Amino acid sequence: MNSLADLQNPGWREADRLAALASYAIMDTPAEGEFDDLIKVAAQICDVPMALISLVDDRRQWFKSAIGLDAAEIPREVAFCAHAIEQREVFVVEDATSDQRFANNPLVTGAPNLRFYAGAPLETPEGLPLGTLCVLDDQPRQLDDKQIFALKTLARQVMAQLELRKALAQKRLSDERHRQILESALDYGIITMDLQGWVTSWNAGAANILGWSEEEMCGRPCDDFFTPEDRAAHVPEREMGDALAHGRGSDERWHLRKDGSRFFASGEMMPLRGDADVAVGFLKILRDRTEYRLAQEALKISEASAEHDRQMLTRELEHRVKNTLSLVQAIVRQSLRTVxxxxxxxxxxxxxxxxxxxxxxxxxxxxxxxxxxxxxxxxxxxxxxxxxxxxxxxxxxxxxxxxxxxxxxxxxxxxxxxxxxxxxxxxxxxxxxxxxxxxxxxxxxxxxxxxxxxxxxxxxxxxxxxxxxxxxxxxxxxxxxxxxxxxxxxxxxxxxxxxxxxxxxx
Structure with a gap:
């Protein structure tokens, strides 16, 4: 069966609204100056003693920011905002005592003795209402068009702050996941560089493979782990040029570790792109494939040796067959002469x-x-x-x-x-x-x-x-x-x- 909210608001479902509210992770968080400033401006513009940023979940109206009220939350069934979120425009109650929906509300009949309420809905980009930015008074009053426009504008600023915090939280989570992935990829060296080839980040896998720590390598040129002959041949510059020109540059060659030993790396370099798809640096991923490379070389040597042995065996067999046939011919020929x-x-x-x-x-x-x-x-x-x-x-x-x-x-x-x-x-x-x-x-x-x-x-x-x-x-x-x-x-x-x-x- 559909809830009352579903019947009154065919444009959204309560379950979707509650899920959207939860996605912002804003409920029960501490007060923040950015939000407090917005309700102070709202109270001043509307010339009222009370202003709130309220968020409505399935059972309560919780105040992210409040002036003029001591409570942190109230039950949803007595909340003016529970009605306001069902509207697309600013919800205004000029005198609650003459509005049958609120005349017997305990917030009207008792402290704080509300008479006036105006709430601008806080809507997500998908049009789901989370709560309101509202102004209140214990005296009846009206708002002019400029004040209503200001409330709507301030409500959008509240949502902009919520969206920003959500994006930052998601970015932090994404960055942390990326960091965990990078730090767990001990078999892969993952390195970022600027456009000049200077190292800007260096994961644990790079430290494991190459021997330098991130602190040692950040701010140093990637040339440090190329062999002297590759540096002389300008291989690092050519690899970056290929990455810019073709989207990737192949890295299949011997490299140097911090201790001077060599290892065979298999990997690629790709451009890092920023705004307008402009290259801002490079991402280099490499893996130590020394054992595989040595096994390949040993296989080639073994195959060459086997081919040499095969040829030698073929020549030896040809020689033996000829000798054996010659001996058999001699045995037959000479035996026939003496019988x-x-x-x-x-x-x-x-x-x-x-x-x-x-x-x-x-x-x-x-x-x-x-x-x-x-x-x-x-x-x-x-x-x-x-x-x-x-x-x-x-x-x-x-x-x-x-x-x-x-x-x-x-x-x-x-x-x-x-x-x-x-x-x-x-x-x-x-x-x-x-x-x-x-x-x-x-x-x-x-x-x-x-x-x-x-x-x-x-x-x-x-x-x-x-x-x-x-x-x-x-x-x-x-x-x-x-x-x-x-x-x-x-x-x-x-x-x-x-x-x-x-x-x-x-």
Missing amino acids: TTPLEAQRTIEDRLVSLGRAHNILTSSNWAAAPISAIVEAATCVHDSAEGQIHAGGPDMLISARAAVGLSMALHELCTNAAKYGALSTATGYVDIVWSIMGEGTEAQFVLKWKEHGGPPVQAPTRRGFGSRLIETSISGAASVGNTTRFEPDGLAWVTTARLAAIQE
Whole structure:
């Protein structure tokens, strides 16, 4: 159901009026000289002993300023102003005793024995009445047009004061919120400067990032936290020029802290504009992005290194594939020259390729850097070793290069194949000793590997040298080789290969 005020005043709702009154935060505040001066002028112009600035809430009429009355407030139901706020113009009661609305009002029948009342409404910009500026007398009287105009003018001055205080309070609240935001933004340096680049404010984040306090930096040029090379290149001036010309200036560069250390800042500079959109200074916001920048640089270095490694790997793979294909071609070509039947060719080629594959498997597991010699010997001889252990191998733990590993693997495969066909491994009682050692020290050290067969049938030197013989003789070829010796002794083949230790480990 609508209230009486709602019915009498369709232009506004009481709830809206009360909300507007609350927004000024004026109720129950102390007296202020600016308001007292206005009611003194009103009383003098109207030649009355009493004047008020009254504000009406839902239950009372409260006096912000008063002369001629001792009370600070009165109940709303007896307040003349409760009627005045329902009018758009000055509400005048010339003689309350002859006005049926007020004749029995306790303020009329008793102290202060009011007879005359004139109230100009205090209206917000939205047209909502908050109260009145009113003048009162204990004698009936009238006001002329000039006095009524003066009351209206003074009422507008009261509202101007209320609006000013409201705006100032809102600004203080906004400033405090901004201050709290700025002081809480410890990860962001927020700096203001005048048009010459001199610092005018410096938040806690700027102090946290740059090291200077606000007291130290206010009144100093922003050049202080630019690097010497950027100052020499006039970067601060260029950044301010970009901000004025384009609305913002990018700040993505190294800066200086108070202690002289450098950090990488990411941020922007923007113009601060005043009246008529005229630039009055600059706002600079920056953030320490040193870790991100260093991570980016490390990533670039890592990517460049990875690309270099990829290219190196590609070249290495090309080299290895070519070498492997060349070796496979040689194995196939030379094997075909020394066999008499297709089946023999197939078996010979398959055995040699399997031996080559075992050596490659070992090298692949070590990224083709080097391989343990014991693993190479085991892979090359395991197929030919019997359950009784006819092959005995041993020597110091050591690594040999990929090239030496492939050559030695192929040579041992050929020796095992020949021993299984014609030598010690062709009988149940025969066996083979494979022993390697290091002779000498330092740059003169040599690698020596000995193959000696025992308990086999008598062996004789072949009448011709086949591909297998050449594989054995060139097991360790090139600059690494010192020499190979092959002897056909009564109880089995003896073979010794010698190489420079440093060369087979390169």
